[in-house]
Amino acid sequence: MLPEDTLLVAREHDRHVLRRATANGDLERVRRGAYRPVGPEQNRHAAARRLATDRLRAVHRQLRARHVFSHESAALLWGAPLWRLPQRVHVLVPSSPSSRAAADIVRRRGVPDEHVVLRALPVTTLRRTVVDCALTLHPLDALVVADWALGRGMDRAAALDLWARPRRRNGTARARWVLEHADAGAESPWETWVRYLALRAGLPRPRTQLPVEVDGRRYRVDLGWAEEKVLVEFDGRVKDVDGSFGAGYDADHARFEDKVREDAITARLGVRPLRFTAKDGPDPAAATAALLRAFRPAVRGSLRVNPLLPLPGASF
Known part of the structure; x- marks a missing residue:
């Protein structure tokens, strides 16, 4: 059996052998004239x-x-x-x-x-x-x-x-x-997506990984405007899968801790974080509108869409 990272170039091998191995399901085509062993199943993005x-x-x-x-x-x-x-x-x-x-x-x-x-x-x-x-x-x-x-x-x-x-x-x-x-505080492309929508809409630049102190504990929010009491979190599906962050990761316990954290932040600041998920991705205009509703009318009335920035396209 060939190692998983093997790459076979047609000009260096018998083309009939390559075609036969491809037809048998042992090889798959990478591009014209290049083949690799069929690898183990992976999630869609990793594949x-x-x-x-x-x-x-x-x-x-x-x-x-x-x-x-x-x-x-x-x-x-x-x-x-x-x-x-x-x-x-x-x-x-x-x-x-x-x-x-x-x-x-x-x-x-x-x-x-x-x-x-x-x-x-x-x-x-x-x-x-x-x-x-x-x-x-x-x-x-x-x-x-x-x-x-x-x-x-x-x-x-x-x-x-x-x-x-x-x-x-x-x-x-x-x-x-x-x-x-660009902001080094963005921890995922989806956090960047939310921030891009905000900046495109004309909102002030948010602070990423906004710290919130509650009873001696320091929490972080994905991004926020502390002076406007607007906080935003992106919820990735990976958080809901056991083992996503190592063998000991317990999704149920993580959800409980997240609820405790959110309740503490809400009690401290008087506002519950606005949450987005990948399901909001196909309609960035609606996601932008939901974000803007969290701001005071005076803020919303002063905003102008940045003409340099088109609405996002679909993600992978």
């Missing part, structure tokens, strides 16, 4: 990330020209959470792409001298990856990456310096907004 990563490995084996993985492909290799997984592989190459290039590869001209090697693959630096994503992705997608990168130690000033260097000017205003509003 999709694995497939997207294996596509990058396949392209690296198949491309003969010098290349560096970039944009959302680089973010994937860095381990960043992504609002939507890339459907195509993004690379930087030394020369202009041919009109006969594969449809599942996005080639951009320009291989940077400064890059790193991750998982044996050449990848743009974290700072360059974040700036490239900010310039080309939907601002929510880019903000998810930038939030994560700040939490991993990326220097915001250095990223803004790279952004300011001469380059094509399309998307630069949105990119600067992403870099300036």
Whole structure:
């Protein structure tokens, strides 16, 4: 049996053997000319990330020209959470792409001298990856990456310096907004989603991981506006599954502790946190309206939607 991380490139093997193994269910196609052993069952998101990563490995084996993985492909290799997984592989190459290039590869001209090697693959630096994503992705997608990168130690000033260097000017205003509003306190893409809706609506910048002291205990709320007594939490389904955070994780006990925590915060501040879940994702306009209703009429009346920021698309 082949190791799980095996990648077979057609030009290096007997194509008839590969086709037969695929028909028998022993191999599966990663992209044209590349195959891998059928792996163990995984949850949908983990399986999709694995497939997207294996596509990058396949392209690296198949491309003969010098290349560096970039944009959302680089973010994937860095381990960043992504609002939507890339459907195509993004690379930087030394020369202009041919009109006969594969449809599942996005080639951009320009291989940077400064890059790193991750998982044996050449990848743009974290700072360059974040700036490239900010310039080309939907601002929510880019903000998810930038939030994560700040939490991993990326220097915001250095990223803004790279952004300011001469380059094509399309998307630069949105990119600067992403870099300036990234927040290391966001602990999940869905927390970023809620914050993005708030900022898009024109609300002041919230504080992430807002501390609340109650009877000598320190609690945190995902994000909030303390002066307005508006608190927001995102509830992920993973919290309701035993073992989600290790073998000893008890979902029922976690729910009880969460209830105690919420009651304490409510008693201290006189307001119960507003909760969102992934079920709110398909209708960001309705989620925004629910958020705004928590604010005073005077605040709501002063708000203006940021024209740079479109409504979010669907998540993966």
